[in-house]
Amino acid sequence: MSENSKDKAPSRRQFLSGAAAVGVGAIGAGAARAAGPDPLITQVQEWAQATGEGVDATPYGLPIQFEKDVVRRNVEWLTADTISSINFTPIHALDGTITPQGCAFERHHSGAIELSKPDYRLMINGLVDTPLVFTYEDLERFPRENRVYFCECAANTGMEWAGAQLNGAQFTHGMIHNMEYSGVPLRTLLEEVGVKPEGKWVYVEGADASSNGRSIPLEKAMDDVLVAFKANGEALRKEHGYPVRLVVPGWEGNMWVKWLRRVEVTAMAIESREETSKYTDTLEDGTSRKWTWVMDAKSVVTSPSPQAPITHGPGPLVITGLAWSGRGSITGVDVSVDGGKNWIPARLAAPGTDKALTRFYLDHNWDGSEMLLQARAKDSTGYVQPSKAQLRDVRGENSIYHNNCIQTWWIKETGEAENVEVS
Amino acid sequence: MSKYRKLLAASVLGACVAVPAYADKFGLGRPALPEEIAAWDLDVAPDGTGLPEGSGDVFTGEEVFAEYCAICHGDFAEGVDNWPKLAGGEGTLADKDPLKTVGSYWPYLSTVWDYVNRSMPFGNAQSLEPDEVYAIVAYILYSNDIVDDEFTLSHENFLDVEMPNAEGFIVDDRNTAEAHFWTSEPCMVDCKESVEITMRAAVLDVTPEEVEAEDAGQNPAAEQASTAVEAGTEETTALDPEMIEHGKNVFKKCKSCHQVGEGAKHRTGPALNGIVGADAGAIEGFKYSKAMKAAAEKGLVWTDEEMAAFLARPKAYMKGTRMSFAGLKKQDDIDAVIVYLKSFGS
Structure with missing residues (x-):
């Protein structure tokens, strides 16, 4: 690890460019006094004189060029190949709660496929009165619901079990997105086929080459699971399962089967590869938990963070982040600036809603000294997000999945931030 | 027909109470045929349900x-x-x-x-x-x-067959084993004596560098163009765009092992830019099989004909190749994929 490679680290680079953009920052509290007239104000700028693009220039818009760094990123060493791999949502650069589809993390097991609506079929079979096949058009004729839910990969923060590893909220906590789904309750479709009394589970399966499949207890299937075809108002993106995916609120992302092609009612769990060899959690003594479906309450400060350092001086600082729980809604988030010695209740941007992301803010007056920044979520069941030490006490370090520990960012006097662990 | 009547009855009932509630089924979808269920219902359960004879x-x-x-x-x-x-x-x-x-x-x-x-x-x-x-x-x-x-x-x-770790699993017990996480009112003040940094991510330094945005945030239209006509050498202008498109589709079968185009890297198989017309076994940085190295020494060149023969039956064409691919059955698929590869230089 040379000095050179350190210089290339994102936090450092972004910090420097950020600082340069700000120019002469304000030192100390109070409004800064300008050294001279600002040419951006005193001179007529090109954009204030010439015209911009016409309405026919961009039939479907992408973010403006200045936002080109706000993209999904992957960690090459994590997997053997990008086709069976994952990337990360740039949560450090987003605000609010809704994740735009174009930068919402992707996880595929055999790549993102292109399946058209005319070619789409959904079969429901197994322990049912009448096995049925639905076309996409059929699905659009059932009564629809709109719901906002987070989808978190069970492996989110999985690289951090043994220690602080990846330097950026995008990489430590970016296997998550939060969208508004439009779709049909799975319950409606199961009632249409008629579930036999011996049916206790559904096995859901995708149409891609990985044939990813998971077993879901019938109780959950009849509760809040959605067969969704729109997200954030528009068709699902290819990488999120166009034309139809399953939405399994509060439960691990692997169960949200994309390109959903089949729902089979069964008497028992199928124990597929994704629910035995993967997505099971090995404890310290070598035994493993299975069927750990629900995502525990969790939160993270998204800014400041290693990819989003403080580029201004002391004074007003917006500390913000996200909180969520698979068991219910977020009722509160506490923030610590001293590594968990003392906690301050953060302001929720809106009251927490069921199994969806909640945005929190702490409007802080930064004195310019070092901070050990943490957030701690509380949910409607009374669960309080544990520290990494508390989690390791129960689970050891080999779980891979379901790491919902409190995250620490070390904010330095320069405003730079680093992923650290604290005592 | 009976289903249709049911739906109609339900909507009338719904209209009466001014709520779009359906008392009965919607009559949508159609019965799945036994052949269709047999084609898709392939999963095998722990008790052997679904296992075919063999x-x-x-x-x-x-x-x-x-x-x-x-x-x-x-x-x-x-x-x-x-x-x-x-x-x-x-x-x-x-x-x-x-x-x-x-x-x-x-x-x-x-x-x-x-x-x-x-x-x-x-x-x-x-x-x-x-x-x-x-x-x-x-x-x-x-x-x-x-x-x-x-x-x-x-x-x-x-x-x-007894699996060694068959007894190694327990059902999720977080509600009991982690009951102490439901504390409701956590500590707010003076919760710790002291706080020390015990580990730093920068020391490990495994975070990916942020590549320049030109590479990362491409717009899809530009990406499509680069994989088709514009990407290659001047020669590509002579290539049939329809063949390229067809070949691009066929290449999906190759994609799990091979990359081609701008920024292509070696995967399980070598990156294929400029492969048609090139000497065999000569792409830098890829570890070829002994068989491929031997063929290269004998002077094998990937002409259209050699490439076509290889793609038709890789293992028969070159005994000992690491390429585990059964081969392309259709001649027009083979021709198209060669044209597609040529669009990345030849």
Whole structure:
């Protein structure tokens, strides 16, 4: 690890460019006094004189060029190949709660496929009165619901079990997105086929080459699971399962089967590869938990963070982040600036809603000294997000999945931030 | 017809109370045919439900495995590069870095059969016959010392195989084992005596660098263009765009191992920019098989004809090639994929 490679680290680079953009920052509290007239104000700028693009220039818009760094990123060493791999949502650069589809993390097991609506079929079979096949058009004729839910990969923060590893909220906590789904309750479709009394589970399966499949207890299937075809108002993106995916609120992302092609009612769990060899959690003594479906309450400060350092001086600082729980809604988030010695209740941007992301803010007056920044979520069941030490006490370090520990960012006097662990 | 009447009745009822509630079924969809269910309902449960008749022995399994699986999983199921190891790891589950394989971790044999049958080989899923799947599974068991080399696995003795870690799992017990996380009112003031930094991510330095945005945030239209006509040399303008498009589609079969185009890297197979017309075995930085190196020494050049013959039946064309691909059956697919490859230089 040379000095050179350190210089290339994102936090450092972004910090420097950020600082340069700000120019002469304000030192100390109070409004800064300008050294001279600002040419951006005193001179007529090109954009204030010439015209911009016409309405026919961009039939479907992408973010403006200045936002080109706000993209999904992957960690090459994590997997053997990008086709069976994952990337990360740039949560450090987003605000609010809704994740735009174009930068919402992707996880595929055999790549993102292109399946058209005319070619789409959904079969429901197994322990049912009448096995049925639905076309996409059929699905659009059932009564629809709109719901906002987070989808978190069970492996989110999985690289951090043994220690602080990846330097950026995008990489430590970016296997998550939060969208508004439009779709049909799975319950409606199961009632249409008629579930036999011996049916206790559904096995859901995708149409891609990985044939990813998971077993879901019938109780959950009849509760809040959605067969969704729109997200954030528009068709699902290819990488999120166009034309139809399953939405399994509060439960691990692997169960949200994309390109959903089949729902089979069964008497028992199928124990597929994704629910035995993967997505099971090995404890310290070598035994493993299975069927750990629900995502525990969790939160993270998204800014400041290693990819989003403080580029201004002391004074007003917006500390913000996200909180969520698979068991219910977020009722509160506490923030610590001293590594968990003392906690301050953060302001929720809106009251927490069921199994969806909640945005929190702490409007802080930064004195310019070092901070050990943490957030701690509380949910409607009374669960309080544990520290990494508390989690390791129960689970050891080999779980891979379901790491919902409190995250620490070390904010330095320069405003730079680093992923650290604290005592 | 009866279904239609039911729906109609339901809507009338709904209209009466001014709520779009349906008392009965909607009558949407159509009954699934037995052949359709048979084609899609392939999953196999731990009790053997769904397992087709058939059998395969370890010896055959070794051959089939070498043909279809070894390129990623290794000749002895030991795993190549970052691809999954399927054997070994016995007794490591309580270690710091447990090695989880079929032998050391997987609780049910049905899972192995089901996964190989439905999801493998990577890039050519659902192409194996039941007997081949039985043979591959038998070989994986053998690689894990669970059966001996004389073993034949069939639907009849399937449930007799004992998986070493069958008893290694418990159902999610977080509600009890972690009941102390439901504290409701956590500490707010003076919760710790002191706080020290005990570990830093920068010391490990494994965070990916942020590549320049030109590479990362491409717009899709530009990406499409670069994979088609504009990308190649001047020569590509003479290539039939329809053939390129067809070839791009065919190339999906190759994509799990090969990359082509701007920024293409070696994967399981070499990057293929400029491959048509190039000397065989000459792409820098790729470890070729002995067979490919030998052919290269004899002066093999990837002319259209040689490439077509190779793609038709790779293993027959070059005995010992690591490319585990059955071959392209249709001549127009072969022609199209060669044109597609040429669009990236030749």
